[in-house]
Amino acid sequence: MHHESDMALNSIKSLRNLSVAKALGSYRTFAVGGKAKKGKGGAASDAPKQSTLSKEVKSTTVVGANILKDGTDPKILPDSEYPEWLWRLLDKKPAxxxxxxxxxxxxxxxxxxxxxxxxxxxxxxxxxxxxxxx
Missing domain, CATH: 1.10.287 (Helix Hairpins)
Incomplete structure (x- = not known):
């Protein structure tokens, strides 16, 4: 009988530790599908970020292509300004x-x-x- 009371005492201690951990926020739960539940601020981070670039800038420059500290993103040129081989780079090659x-x-x-x-x-x-x- 003594053994059963030890088990009961241990289960009470583990439940108490669980509730303390939950109250402190260190307890992690998982939603269906294995995804972790998000906190109160989680929904805001999922929202798509609004781009600060105008549509005109996006359509006339290669945004993010500049690697130089003082340089600027290159302008998109008309197709005729690029070499012919460039247009064949993505062609499917034979196996x-x-x-x-x-x-x-x-x-x-x-x-x-x-x-x-x-x-x-x-x-x-x-x-x-x-x-x-x-």
């Missing part, structure tokens, strides 16, 4: 499997360079995995 299906002799120089790079990389990875197993 190694696609390049392997084609005849190497017919590949353009850029694709041939890409093929050699990717093929070398694949062979190195394959060699590394076989050496790691042995």
């Amino acid at each position: 190694l499997s696609e390049l392997r299906r084609k005849k190497i002799e017919t590949l353009p120089y850029e694709d041939l360079k890409r093929f050699v790079k990717l093929d070398n990389r694949a062979r190195i990875k394959e060699n590394n995995t076989t050496r790691a197993k042995n």
Whole structure:
């Protein structure tokens, strides 16, 4: 019987500690989905920040591109002022499997360079995995 009274006393102490911690604000609860509950000021930080830049400035300059202490953000130029290669940077490049299906002799120089790079990389990875197993 003595053992049951010790358990009851310990549970009362832990409940008291829990309520003290809750009163001090160090007790953390979690909402559904695993997100922590926010305090009274939490809702204000979630609101989108209003930009202080005008729409005209945003549409005529590359905002945040300046890295110099005394410099200014560069102006956006018309498309004709930029080099032709710039517009092809985001074009989808062929995968190694696609390049392997084609005849190497017919590949353009850029694709041939890409093929050699990717093929070398694949062979190195394959060699590394076989050496790691042995």
